[in-house]
Amino acid sequence: MKIRVTVNGEVQEADVAPRTLLVHWLREDLALTGTHIGCETSLCGACTVHVDGRAVKSCTMFAVQADGRSVKTIEAMGEHGALHPLQTGFWEEHGLQCGYCTPGMIMSAAQLLAENASPTDEQIRHAIEGNICRCTGYQQIVNAIQHAAKLTRERGGRA
């Protein structure tokens, strides 16, 4: 099936098999391998991307369902070579170890911060409940997201 999807700001036209998962299309055909696959059942969140600005688990969405929509992946976080506040937060606060869950974690956190500029620790923990991390014990991830929230507020709300 022919699809037309805006991926990280660029229009992509492709002919994909109807059963191709969005995550496979992004990774295999567009070489956007920053989005990872952790469970294929939308339970771990490693594959989280944004579709029309909403965090979506790309392992349980078909590429054809993205037709006509806009997809953003970890590779497009941050502008003009600068890190996104969440990327800065994860780096500064040691919010990652093996890094496998990190892109999905950042994409989920981005949605939270878009909706809530000053989340409590509890709200952060709730927001990333759909993202599993085996390495960090989550505390430094919470710190990372708080760090990013503060940075964003200091910049007048611009990510």
Place this chain on the structure above:
Amino acid sequence: MAVKPVHVGQRIKRREDPRLIRGLATYTDDLKLHGMLHAAFVRSPYAAGRIGKLDVQRALAMPGVVGVFSFDELRGKVGPAPCTAVMPGMQHVPYPLLADGRVLYVGQPVAVVVAKDRYQARDAALEVEIEIEDRPAVVELEAALEPGAPRVYDELPSNVCWHQPPAADAKLDQLFASAHGTVSLRLVNQRVAPLSMEGRAILAHWEEGPQKLTLWSSTQTPHGAKQQVAMCLGIPELRIRVIAPEVGGGFGCKIPTYAEECLLPWLSRRLRKPVKWAETRTENLLATTHGRGHVEYIDAAYREDGKVLALRGKTIADVGAFASMLGAAIPTFTHLLACGPYGIQAVSWEIVDVYTNTMATEAYRGAGRPEAAYIVERVMDEVARRLGLDRVEVRRRNLLAKDVFPYTTPTGAVYDSGNYQAALAKALERFDWTKALAERDRRRAAGELVGLGVATFTEICGLGPSTGASPLDRRGTWESAELRVEPTGAVTVMTGVSPHGQGQETAFAQMVADAFGIGLDDVTVVHGDTDVVTHGVGTFGSRGLVVGGTAVHMAIGKIVAKAKKIAAHKFKADPERIDFSDGFFTQQGAEWRLSWTDVAMAAHLWNEPVPGEEPGLEAVARFEPTGTTFPFGVHFCQVSVDRDTGELALERFLSVDDVGTVVNPLLADGQRLGGIVQGLGQAWCEEVRYDENGQLITATLMDYVMPRASMFPRFELDMTCTPSPLNPLGAKGIGELGTIGATPCLVSAALDALAPLGVTHLDMPLKSERLWRAIRDAGSAR
């Protein structure tokens, strides 16, 4: 070498992170080679049985399929899957790369399909027809030992894989005979899944021209994989390059070299194409090694004052359907660490390794030591309960005094150093245990179920020396480091450890930058490529800094020694009288000084040759530990339990740990926090479960319950520092602490919470249903 530490000891953010946070890191499944094929495995749907028919014709006819292979194609051409821990007297049955006539567990690879893309391979795998005459499966650990139980292997007399009988010990018998009382417990240390977020992934590329295999694998031990694949396939090791690219977690399950890791190179050689496989999460839960899986019987003799005198233990360990790389040896660590941080005088331990029709067990973060800590901590709590003593007080009375080190336990472990009382005192103060007890009692009086938990523990890290090394492993307990200095003074570190989140690219850079007075940007740390780092052992057992870091330290020393000679030659001085600090070479009483970069340049220009020396500045070192380090700690926590639902809430958790010298406190916090949550995961929610037919019922993350962010409060961390005398860094190892202390600590708290109801025993995991039943049963017993 007097060096002012600029980087060591600082909370320096990781040098690994820029690629990881931007999605620019390369994990194995991110790789794509020209002509690359994809493998999919056909796995056994039955736990036990004989393979009747195996028909691949329909699969072969599917679109994109290049080949379908079963054991028939492998017979006589390849060895069995690697297993290095084959103990004397072990009933070891070699495990074939694909099922050979019989299946042993659900998920065992029976055939492999290779196709042009991943979807085609998986489609075709569904078309492989297998008929299996199934037979009763051996699932329950203790039932497997009963007379007349079905057997995993017909050719063996029983399901016993290995037996360590208890040693006769007159002192032990006497201590039991004279004891004030004895405690007898049956403890279940349930089977759990390591569950690295990245599953196993392999890309094998045999190049016919250079006759060379490149194997990318998500492994903790690339050098081990190189040796094991060489032995299994009969390919000379010189023709094998193993690369562990970015690795998404390991926790022990990526120590072994798996059947699939041997099979993909074979397929690539056979098909003359690169072949890739990345497991699905269900495959990961089915066929990547599990951890724990013990049932323990323990008798403890104690005095009236709460002092525990002697332990008589029996570990029944579930090896699974075959002995994985180290799997059968893991329970020996439980025995070795049975005394914990306590002055227990005599121990006897029986070990029964048991085959069952389940996936093999293997090292999992802590590997045998969490089981030991769980046992001895449950004993301490039970002794306190029997005697009506405070649980902390019982531990205080049992802890070894700080002046006994080095201390040899009755089990033969030599504890290098320790100051357990200091850690306990700090924890008591930080947690305010007395106040917490009062608060607990106040809430209890108001009708709440509230409990406090405690665990004091020690553990074994950076294993050594190599005296027990297995020739099947072709390597000991040492670690390697190679340092190469550029003409500019920049340094490349090649380490034999294979970090996958631990942060040694940063920690080792901190050490090297300080040693030579250079910046972190002037250091690069390379790992995980056997053609670049020619020898190494890997990352497991909390050895990265302790053993690998010490090798780096030794290589630094060699380089400084040669650099001093170069500096001395330039100024006609005696190398013995040269000082090197903060990046400058100086001579006492002399005016001259020479910078590190000047010496590095001189070493390469060699226009003023130093007699007796070769040009260049590089060094190789291997550190062989003379002994094993024993970090320790104290964990306290507070929980409440919902009386109506049985739901546990973790309200507070304090961890006071002593890991000796810390190179980077930020990374140390990360290791501890991650370990604690993993340890709490076992205590609270994680469990691999098979049904009576050996079907895995926890085969997705819907059923295998992982710890999630919302379950936890903010952890409180503190430290004491007792440097290890066994390495020049004073480091003790940190990776596994959390999984050792946190697990018994949470159970201790849950038992305390339900104590007012008369509950005296709980098994893990502490799911709501289990606690609810305990509350209900306690109510109906009244």
